[in-house]
Amino acid sequence: MTTFPTTALEIKKSLQEKKFSSVEITKATLENIKKSDLNAFITIDEKGALEAATLADKKIKDHEKLPLLGVPVAVKDMILTEGLKTTAASKMLSDYIPPYDATVVRKLREAGAVIVGKTNLDEFAMGSSNENSSFGVVKNPWNKEFVPGGSSGGSAASVAGRLVPIALGTDTGGSIRQPASLCGITGMKPTYGKVSRYGAIAFASSLDQIGIFSQTAEDCALALETIAGFDPQDSTSFDKPTIDFEKISKDIKGLKIGIPKELFVDGLENEVRQAIEAGIKTLESLGCTTVPVSLPHSEVGLAVYYVLAPAEAASNLGRYDGIRYGHRADKKELVELYCASRAEGFGAEVKRRIMIGNYVLSSGYYDAYYIKAQRVRRLIQQDYKNAFALCDVIAAPVSPIAGFKIGEKSDDPLQMYLTDIFTIPVSLAGLPGMSIPCGFNKNGLPIGLQLIGRAFDEETLYKTSMAFQAETDFHKQSPGI
Amino acid sequence: MSKKEISEDEVRYIALLSRLHVTDDEVKKLQSELGNILGHVDILNTVDVSDIEPLSHVHDVCNVMRHDIVHQFEGEKILKGTPDSSGTYIRTPLVIDGGE
Numbered sequence: 362m363t364t365f366p367t368t369a370l371e372i373k374k375s376l377q378e379k380k381f382s383s384v385e386i387t388k389a390t391l392e393n394i395k396k397s398d399l400n401a402f403i404t405i406d407e408k409g410a411l412e413a414a415t416l417a418d419k420k421i422k423d424h425e426k427l428p429l430l431g432v433p434v435a436v437k438d439m440i441l442t443e444g445l446k447t448t449a450a451s452k453m454l455s456d457y458i459p460p461y462d463a464t465v466v467r468k469l470r471e472a473g474a475v476i477v478g479k480t481n482l483d484e485f486a487m488g489s490s491n492e493n494s495s496f497g498v499v500k501n502p503w504n505k506e507f508v509p510g511g512s513s514g515g516s517a518a519s520v521a522g523r524l525v526p527i528a529l530g531t532d533t534g535g536s537i538r539q540p541a542s543l544c545g546i547t548g549m550k551p552t553y554g555k556v557s558r559y560g561a562i563a564f565a566s567s568l569d570q571i572g573i574f575s576q577t578a579e580d581c582a583l584a585l586e587t588i589a590g591f592d593p594q595d596s597t598s599f600d601k602p603t604i605d606f607e608k609i610s611k612d613i614k615g616l617k618i619g620i621p622k623e624l625f626v627d628g629l630e631n632e633v634r635q636a637i638e639a640g641i642k643t644l645e646s647l648g649c650t651t652v653p654v655s656l657p658h659s660e661v662g663l664a665v666y667y668v669l670a671p672a673e674a675a676s677n678l679g680r681y682d683g684i685r686y687g688h689r690a691d692k693k694e695l696v697e698l699y700c701a702s703r704a705e706g707f708g709a710e711v712k713r714r715i716m717i718g719n720y721v722l723s724s725g726y727y728d729a730y731y732i733k734a735q736r737v738r739r740l741i742q743q744d745y746k747n748a749f750a751l752c753d754v755i756a757a758p759v760s761p762i763a764g765f766k767i768g769e770k771s772d773d774p775l776q777m778y779l780t781d782i783f784t785i786p787v788s789l790a791g792l793p794g795m796s797i798p799c800g801f802n803k804n805g806l807p808i809g810l811q812l813i814g815r816a817f818d819e820e821t822l823y824k825t826s827m828a829f830q831a832e833t834d835f836h837k838q839s840p841g842i
Numbered sequence: 843m844s845k846k847e848i849s850e851d852e853v854r855y856i857a858l859l860s861r862l863h864v865t866d867d868e869v870k871k872l873q874s875e876l877g878n879i880l881g882h883v884d885i886l887n888t889v890d891v892s893d894i895e896p897l898s899h900v901h902d903v904c905n906v907m908r909h910d911i912v913h914q915f916e917g918e919k920i921l922k923g924t925p926d927s928s929g930t931y932i933r934t935p936l937v938i939d940g941g942e
Contacts, residue, residue, distance in 0.1 A: 443919075460919035553900050567899065596906035597899075664883045675860065682861070684934055689925035695937045696861070704863035712862055716853075716872055717879060719860045730883065735896030737889050742897060775878050791900030816901065 365389050367839075369432045369526040369580040376421055376431045383421070383431030387414035387475050390433040394478065394524050398505070401519040403438045403496045404446050405478040413475040420473060428587045430473030435519050435528040438479035439486050439512075440571065441560040442466050445476075449562050450494040451484045453687040453706030463560020464595070465529060465571050465588040472587045477525060481515030484708045485678065486531055486564045488512050489539060489780045492771050493710040500767070501544060502840040503806055507764045510540030513574070517544040520574045523839055527584045528574040532794075533565050534666050535759075535784025537572045541796040542759035542809025547581050547826065547836060548574050550784075552817045553791035554599040556585070557592030565673035566597075568666075568788050576836055578797065578826035582606035585819065604820050606827070613828045614648030616821070619752030621656045624783055628761045636800030636808040637758050640829070643799075644756065647828050654748035654755065658741045662786035663778060665741065668721050668734035669789075674711075675718025681706060713774060742790040745813075754825050755813040758783050763802040787813050795822045798835035807835070846880040848873055 365386055366372050375381050387410050394402055410433070417431035441447050441459035443466075448454045462470070469476060483493040491499040491514025499514040501507040502522040509518040513530030517540035520528050530537040532550035541548025550572045561571055571588065575581040583606060591600035618641065625634060645651060683689040683702025690701035707715070721730035748755060760780055770777045787794040792813055799810035810829075814822045830836050853873050857864040864872065921927040926934070 458922040460915055460923065593908060597903065599901070658889065661885055661889055664885045667879055668883055668886070679861075683925065685924055685932060687923075687925065693935055697863075698935065699861040700858075700863040703861055707862070712860075712864075712868075713872065713875060713879075715860045715862065716856050716876060720848075720852075720856050720876065720880070721883075723856065723859060730886075732896050733886050733891060734883075735898060736891035736894040737886055739894050739897035740889065740891070742900060774875055775882060778879075789900075 363389070367523050367526060368576050369429065369583060372432050372526060373430065383414040383417040383475060384411065386431070387411060387433055387477065390477055390525060397522060397524055399500045399502060399518045399522050400497050401480055401499055401515040401522065401524065402435070402478045403448055403450065403481050403515070406445050406476060409445065410475050410477045413470070417473050417475060427473035428583060429469065432474055432527065433477045433525050434469055434474040435478055435480050435516060435525045436466060436476055437482055437513050437516050437528070437530045439482055439531050439562050440466060440529060441562070442476065442479065445479065447479065448496070449485045450482045450496055451706065451708065451711070452495045453681050455495065455688070457687055461560065464557040464592045466560065468588045480513070480519055480528060483512035483514070484711050485562065486512040486533060486536055487674070487710050487714055489535070489777050490765070490770065491515065492767065493708055495708060498767055501764065503545060504804070506766050507806065508543065508767055510543035510760070512536040514540050516574050517541055517546060517548065520544070520546050520576060521840060526575060527580055529571060530574055531561055531569060531571050532788065533568045533670060534788050535781040537574065538759050538784045538794050538796040538809070538811060539781060541574055543764050543807070545798045545807025545835070545838065546574055546576055547578055547795070547797050548572065549581050549585055549795045549819070549822070550788070550793065551585060551589065551819055552793045554597050555589050555601065555793070555817065555819065557595040557598045559592055559594035563677040565670040566677060567673060568670060578823055578830050579606055582823045599817070601817050604823065606823055609820060609824050609827065611824065611828045611831055613644070613825055616649045616754065616825065617752040618644055618649045618651045619654035619748050619755040620651050621654050621659070621748065621755060621757060623656050623659045624757040628779070629758060630762045632802040633758055633761065633763055633808050637756070637810055640799035640810040641756050643829060643832055644825070647832060652752050654751055656744040656748060656786065658737065658744050659786050661737055662741055662789055663782050665734045665737050665789055666785045667717065667778060668730045669738065671714040671718035672722050672731055673718070675715045675722060678711070678715055710774070738789050741786050745790045745792060749815050753821055757811045757813065759796045759809040759811040763806040763808050783811060792816055793819050793822055795826055797826045797829060798838070800835060844881050844884070845877045846884065848877050848880070
């Protein structure tokens with residue numbers, strides 16, 4: 362059996378050297394996805410993928426150079442693809458065919474990428490385990506009894522299971538970093554505004570960002586810089602110079618790593634703590650110095666998030682009225698039609714968050730919850746500003762636990778929310794956060810180290826993670842399926 | 843962390859505001875779940891926020907203006923995503939009957 366390369370850079374090299382064609386690699390990718398039992402994909406686009414691969418092969422023959430030419434990529438089913446079903450893993454949008462491409466999808470196509478399909482997720486990106494999907498649970502490739510994390514569980518499982526080298530995800534409170542940690546791969550949520558959100562189905566607009574899953578930090582940098590940049594269609598996106606990862610020095614001598622004392626709390630599993638501490642030691646051995654920093658408002662981050670994110674979601678999801686999009690119930694009276702369409706179309710977690718959102722926004726509670734949370738959000742941002750006066754990167758856990766079993770937390774929403782305590786404050790501050798593999802627990806489940814950077818300083822995160830991965834081989838371990 | 847008391851009527855009222863039909867069982871379940879989550883959220887009251895301005899955007903941003911140019915979508919493409927259509931229109935059930 363032919364063995365194909367598994368990272369984007371290796372695939373690019375093999376295509377340039379004419380070892381393989383993009384059509385060959387794409388066909389093998391599609392076969393593997395179809396054979397896989399991870400349930401990572403909602404839609405496979407065989408026809409579109411083979412057309413894109415054929416075009417890529419022609420461009421390679423014509424000596425065209427593009428960042429992702431001929432490389433298979435998967436896209437979270439929260440991101441619109443023109444003419445290709447986009448569901449948000451919801452019954453509400455189970456047959457929705459978007460009329461346009463998200464900006465990131467257009468950029469992927471322009472960069473020569475071959476989009477092979479749409480990955481599974483928690484419905485409307487609300488969840489931390491991928492159990493809230495109306496298309497079924499996704500399995501963790503390292504142990505199929507365990508969740509892959511969420512909400513971008515399908516994207517994470519598809520990269521960890523070596524089905525695709527790169528997958529796009531979205532991260533509102535940890536939905537890229539947490540599944541990257543649970544699946545033992547590299548995941549980056551960029552700075553809010555680095556990547557256009559045009560065509561990403563809106564969940565909480567002041568927090569949502571599109572980012573990357575990959576095996577290596579190099580692939581992550583390559584893909585992220587390809588989709589980044591100002592977009593006139595998203596007025597919250599920023600124009601920043603593109604970073605060429607090949608020119609980044611891997612020398613991190615003298616880099617100051619901030620260690621926040623508040624993030625090493627009681628709920629942190631011992632094995633996770635040990636892996637994080639070992640990861641920090643590795644960074645020290647590469648010449649970094651560590652400095653203690655303080656993020657005193659981290660413990661209230663979860664509370665801020667569970668006011669603001671549901672409030673924004675309640676507003677954003679108001680558009681699903683059964684008239685213009687998706688599912689429509691068979692009712693005659695107008696309010697009845699709205700109420701029944703939404704009750705039938707949305708799953709339990711989505712309903713719960715809409716209810717929380719409308720509760721905190723409702724008359725009499727608005728100041729006590731919503732405005733209050735926005736004030737505390739400023740304090741959280743200020744904590745990070747103070748910390749970054751002392752350091753260049755902050756190192757922290759991604760998830761307090763290495764993983765949990767399918768069904769283990771699905772009956773207790775609050776316990777599920779608590780798995781995101783280390784990723785949420787970073788989202789509230791709008792900062793870039795990355796998860797890189799830094800170890801395994803005794804049951805063989807991977808553990809991720811979170812690296813947090815200053816706003817728009819993805820370069821330091823690339824540099825740190827590349828140096829770390831040059832020294833360690835956790836990211837090279839594969840679940841062997 | 844204490845649970846917040848929310849009445850069944852409050853749950854039904856918020857469900858109506860949310861345009862969500864809820865069954866009696868769902869009301870009971872939501873009453874308990876919302877109580878737990880909002881109970882946790884009450885931790886915000888331990889933070890002193892006097893003199894702190896609310897934060898609605900993480901970066902210093904100003905209004906972004908653009909020219910008012912119409913970009914026409916092909917109607918057919920848009921209508922593919924709607925539950926029911928006729929010609930170039932979205933079709934809805936009759937909401938105002940003309941009287942008997």
